[in-house]
Amino acid sequence: MSEGRKNRGATRRRPASRRLPGDLDAKAQVQRMIRVDHAGEYGAKRIYDGQLAVLGRSPAAPTIHRMAEQERRHLARFERLVPERRVRPTLLQPLWHVAGFALGAATAMLGERAAMACTVAVEEVIDRHYARQIDALGRDEADLKAMLEEFRRDELEHRDTALAAGAEEAGAYPVLTAGIKAASRLAIWLSERV
Numbered sequence: 417m418s419e420g421r422k423n424r425g426a427t428r429r430r431p432a433s434r435r436l437p438g439d440l441d442a443k444a445q446v447q448r449m450i451r452v453d454h455a456g457e458y459g460a461k462r463i464y465d466g467q468l469a470v471l472g473r474s475p476a477a478p479t480i481h482r483m484a485e486q487e488r489r490h491l492a493r494f495e496r497l498v499p500e501r502r503v504r505p506t507l508l509q510p511l512w513h514v515a516g517f518a519l520g521a522a523t524a525m526l527g528e529r530a531a532m533a534c535t536v537a538v539e540e541v542i543d544r545h546y547a548r549q550i551d552a553l554g555r556d557e558a559d560l561k562a563m564l565e566e567f568r569r570d571e572l573e574h575r576d577t578a579l580a581a582g583a584e585e586a587g588a589y590p591v592l593t594a595g596i597k598a599a600s601r602l603a604i605w606l607s608e609r610v
């Protein structure tokens with residue numbers, strides 16, 4: 417039997433007109449991506465604000481400032497995209513304002529290495545999150561895709577910077593990072609929906 421015959425009847429892409437009721441259309445899907453990414457970059461900025469409130473005069477300060485500066489740039493790009501794409505921002509922004517800062521400050525109070533462990537945990541979750549979005553975006557969203565690829569590279573750089581700064585030597589590193597990763601995943605899940 418020829419390959420062509422064998423594959424006949426294999427799964428085909430579902431045409432737009434036959435989407436299941438629960439499916440989001442492409443536009444809504446992109447809006448949801450922008451909503452959660454905007455929320456995430458906002459949260460990232462607040463984490464670094466919290467870290468700098470505690471560690472602003474420590475030897476780690478210049479490193480944290482550099483990463484914080486990039487997060488501000490990421491956030492600024494999403495702040496422009498939100499009105500451009502008519503995205504409703506997450507209703508949870510006031511929560512991320514407080515929770516991001518609290519997470520940053522609390523880990524910083526545990527020490528510079530714990531602050532770096534927090535960065536590793538968050539960036540690992542964000543890396544996978546951006547990778548999934550990049551995969552899901554079509555060719556018609558090439559600009560957005562390129563932007564996410566750029567941000568993803570920045571986030572991986574933050575993770576590597578934090579690892580180089582001794583993140584893994586933080587006390588209770590596995591427990592600390594597992595907790596922060598779970599919280600970050602929950603924050604993503606909520607910001608996509610609320």
Ligand SMILES: [Fe+2]
Binds near residue numbers: 460487490567
């Ligand atoms: Fe970022």
Ligand SMILES: [Fe+2]
Binds near residue numbers: 460487539574
């Ligand atoms: Fe980052």
